[in-house]
Amino acid sequence: MKKTRKQKFKLKISSATENLEIIREFINNIATKAGFDEESVDQIELAVDEACTNAIKHAYKYSTKRMLDISVFLDTEKMEIVIIDKGGGFNPDKLPVPNLEKYMRAAKVGGLGIHLMRTLMDEVNFSINPGKKNQVSLVKYLDRKSA
């Protein structure tokens, strides 16, 4: 007898910013179906957008010929989204929490996305192997209210 019902969803999609909308809809549909409230659905959608934007921008440098693999695992407790790219990696631990004053002077975009992901989700884990496989896992629990 199964204790928890697990479901898996996969989306393999070209690494292009124009596909962010499709990715968001894919995530939104699953999160809504999983029973998250509207605010949590918005948070998951934004966190996944940020993770994919990072992969498109930094790992693939806007090359639309590359692919993003997005897997969603759903059980009665949580939703986990795993985003995999095979581009150049980075060290997420070396990214400081953005200092907005400094950031404003530098007028650069970056770091905000990862900070948002960490704020919006219950768990964020990176596994970075540049050129081979970079993976970010985002987890949101159904019974927790965060952010």
Added chain:
Amino acid sequence: MSGFDISRSDFDNITALHLSGFLDAHTVPVFEDAIQSLLKEDIYNIIVNMQKLDYISSAGLGVFMGFIEEIREKGGDIKLSNLSSKVYKVFDLLGFPALFEIYENEDTAKSKFNNS
């Protein structure tokens, strides 16, 4: 497909940009271009009205950060108005209310320019 639009209203010494739709890494160049053209016209008193903005990611917030210093150096400002609670939450999470003036409506934002 991805809907994002900007319309512009010019007042005496203030220009308001009305954003609508989805502002993400794909649509952000449209917003950057709009601000850039204002700067080319030496317009530095800018209101960004987000009443019809459904979605914003950090790419969109980066535009504000990218231009604000130049605009303030010229004596201007970007003031924000009409944020939905969904959009406001994203600004709030990243600490923007400490750096930008955010008003409930465009008229209030306008009056703040006129007072300064």
